[in-house]
């Protein structure tokens with residue numbers, strides 16, 4: 651791999667962990683143990699997420715993105731390192747971290763859209779029924795589904811189900827919203843529309859987002875910061891600040907150059923890399 655850019659070395663990545671971020675992932679290794687063997691999914695991964703970040707985990711299939719997300723959600727415990735939310739170690743799932751998965755058929759079909767959004771609020775005893783209903787209607791309005799509050803999930807399109815899942819997650823008002831390839835099952839046009847809507851929602855609500863994708867383009871559009879992970883087992887390869895891009899940037903020269911640079915970083919083809927400024931990144935930190 652090429653030399654780190656001045657002032658941004660791997661040790662900086664670790665030093666950053668000591669700051670007052672919302673979420674700290676500190677030197678985290680994650681493993682799956684089966685009776686036959688131990689699979690190391692990620693190796694000594696560190697990053698931090700600040701409030702209102704749209705932080706993207708990007709890397710090839712099998713590099714441990716979903717595993718990292720599950721660890722942040724509290725479903726998997728690190729074998730090494732620590733995850734802290736507002737300074738408190740994560741030891742299990744909680745309503746302060748809500749996950750939106752790729753499959754929207756997780757919406758119980760016997761509940762209406764509104765009941766689906768209300769369900770976690772009631773099940774976690776966050777709100778009483780009347781308040782939960784109000785909150786559900788508020789977030790359904792934010793995702794443009796007011797007219798479908800009493801519809802059943804099977805009558806909705808894939809994009810609409812995605813919006814219900816997002817409304818349901820946001821209604822819990824988590825400290826961090828976790829999304830694992832949430833638009834991967836949608837057709838290309840709907841996927842783009844959902845990216846646009848997610849950014850619009852973020853402008854309005856300013857939630858903190860941890861978003862997993864293996865699409866470089868999606869990472870550049872959705873994220874303000876992107877963590878690049880190496881192939882299996884996932885290690886931090888670089889962190890990139892990408893807040894200057896949105897859907898309008900698609901196809902632009904700067905956007906394409908950045909996408910190519912990320913591709914080279916991901917697949918370890920960085921030879922004689924050009925300075926980051928020339929490639930439209932405001933900041934890049936490279937780790938070994």
Ligand SMILES: Nc1ncnc2c1ncn2[C@@H]1O[C@H](COP(=O)(O)OP(=O)(O)OP(=O)(O)O)[C@@H](O)[C@H]1O
Pocket residue numbers: 682683684689690691709710711712713714715716717718864882
């Ligand atoms: N339940 C499991 N038991 C054993 N190994 C697992 C399990 N789940 C995932 N793994 C392994 O852990 C590694 C990381 O998997 P993970 O699903 O986190 O990758 P990913 O980056 O999300 O990939 P994709 O982009 O395909 O979703 C892979 O090698 C995978 O085979």
Ligand SMILES: [Mg+2]
Pocket residue numbers: 715716717830
């Ligand atoms: Mg995955």
